[in-house]
Amino acid sequence: MPRDYYEVLGVQKDADAPTIKKAFKKAARKFHPDLNPDNPEAEVSFKEASEAYDVLSKPEKRKVYDQYGHEGLHGRGFDPNFTDINDIFSAFGDMFGGGFSDFFGGGGGRSRSRGRRSPKRGADLEMVVPLSFMEAALGVTKQLEIPRHTHCETCDGGGLKDGAKAVSCGTCAGHGQVIQAQGFLRIRTTCPACQGQGKTVDPGDQCEDCGGGGRKRETIEIEARIPPGTYGGLQIRHPGKGEVGEPGAPHGDLYLTLDVQSHEVFKRDGADVYVTVPVPYAIMALGGEICIPTVHGEEPMTVKQGTASGDVIKLRGKGTDELRARGTRGDHHVRLVVDVPTELSEEEEDLLRKLAEIQSVGVTEKGFWKGLFEKFTI
Numbered sequence: 245m246p247r248d249y250y251e252v253l254g255v256q257k258d259a260d261a262p263t264i265k266k267a268f269k270k271a272a273r274k275f276h277p278d279l280n281p282d283n284p285e286a287e288v289s290f291k292e293a294s295e296a297y298d299v300l301s302k303p304e305k306r307k308v309y310d311q312y313g314h315e316g317l318h319g320r321g322f323d324p325n326f327t328d329i330n331d332i333f334s335a336f337g338d339m340f341g342g343g344f345s346d347f348f349g350g351g352g353g354r355s356r357s358r359g360r361r362s363p364k365r366g367a368d369l370e371m372v373v374p375l376s377f378m379e380a381a382l383g384v385t386k387q388l389e390i391p392r393h394t395h396c397e398t399c400d401g402g403g404l405k406d407g408a409k410a411v412s413c414g415t416c417a418g419h420g421q422v423i424q425a426q427g428f429l430r431i432r433t434t435c436p437a438c439q440g441q442g443k444t445v446d447p448g449d450q451c452e453d454c455g456g457g458g459r460k461r462e463t464i465e466i467e468a469r470i471p472p473g474t475y476g477g478l479q480i481r482h483p484g485k486g487e488v489g490e491p492g493a494p495h496g497d498l499y500l501t502l503d504v505q506s507h508e509v510f511k512r513d514g515a516d517v518y519v520t521v522p523v524p525y526a527i528m529a530l531g532g533e534i535c536i537p538t539v540h541g542e543e544p545m546t547v548k549q550g551t552a553s554g555d556v557i558k559l560r561g562k563g564t565d566e567l568r569a570r571g572t573r574g575d576h577h578v579r580l581v582v583d584v585p586t587e588l589s590e591e592e593e594d595l596l597r598k599l600a601e602i603q604s605v606g607v608t609e610k611g612f613w614k615g616l617f618e619k620f621t622i
């Protein structure tokens with residue numbers, strides 16, 4: 245589950261642009277990869293803060309996020325999808341006009357290799373996770389097995405036999421790029437022979453365990469914590485649990501897409517829960533205490549005297565957890581309808597006929613209610 249962007253930057257929901265920028269600068273300094281070498285957690289935090297800033301600093305994206313949250317952004321293709329740190333540097337490097345090193349108070353920024361492209365991050369994976377209505381409403385932890393690829397241990401992802409060396413690509417002379425001439429134009433493109441790596445491997449020098457591909461299949465187990473209040477279609481991201489990247493690049497992300505089953509009794513709209521409860525006519529007419537089902541268990545409820553069929557009673561705070569406002573819950577809406585008995589005992593039938601007589605609706609032997617029509621024509 246991606247964290248709330250306001251929470252990531254530690255700002256209020258109504259924070260103005262300068263406050264958001266200031267908060268991002270603070271977070272970016274703290275987690276800057278150059279200040280946290282070999283610290284993958286800092287890199288994840290740096291990426292998280294950058295994504296939060298990308299969304300909250302753009303009014304259009306922020307509006308969508310405020311209204312629909314993470315999956316709203318995803319649905320509109322507004323995902324801040326930084327595949328690696330260099331993407332972030334190219335997105336925000338010049339945000340204060342003085343380049344990234346000025347932004348971070350000197351220290352040289354980052355050296356970006358030119359010409360040869362950086363190793364590509366692994367592909368994202370998606371997995372559909374079926375959930376019962378109750379699991380989505382109350383939250384659940386699932387152990388999941390994810391089949392994916394990882395680096396071949398034998399060759400450490402390089403695809404080479406022990407002792408073998410990759411040779412400089414003959415097509416591009418190791419540059420990773422070739423220049424094609426088209427009339428007066430000279431176009432620089434990725435070398436088709438080595439896919440931009442600048443190196444190739446002789447067939448005899450390929451690692452035997454992976455056939456030179458540098459990767460093999462594996463199954464990882466993850467513990468997926470589904471928070472209470474989730475719903476169908478929601479995607480939860482597990483960074484770094486996707487497909488293997490090129491050597492030196494991180495794994496892609498894993499997206500868990502929730503598929504929530506419907507419930508026999510309950511319906512949900514956001515954090516609000518709806519239920520229809522049949523109540524005997526006598527209780528509707530006279531009033532009384534009943535027990536009604538909620539997602540959190542049974543709750544006592546008072547039916548007022550003279551309750552009409554279809555009346556809705558709202559139990560505040562008895563719905564599911566609000567996904568975006570932790571600690572708050574939606575409401576439980578109970579629609580009371582008259583429970584009409586399909587089978588009557590002799591005693592019940594006698595009493596009901598007597599009641600009908602008192603109400604002078606004139607029931608005949610066959611059950612035809614004569615008097616009703618008169619009521620409607622008054």
Ligand SMILES: [Zn+2]
Nearest residue numbers: 396399451454
């Ligand atoms: Zn290998």
Ligand SMILES: [Zn+2]
Nearest residue numbers: 413416435438
């Ligand atoms: Zn090449």
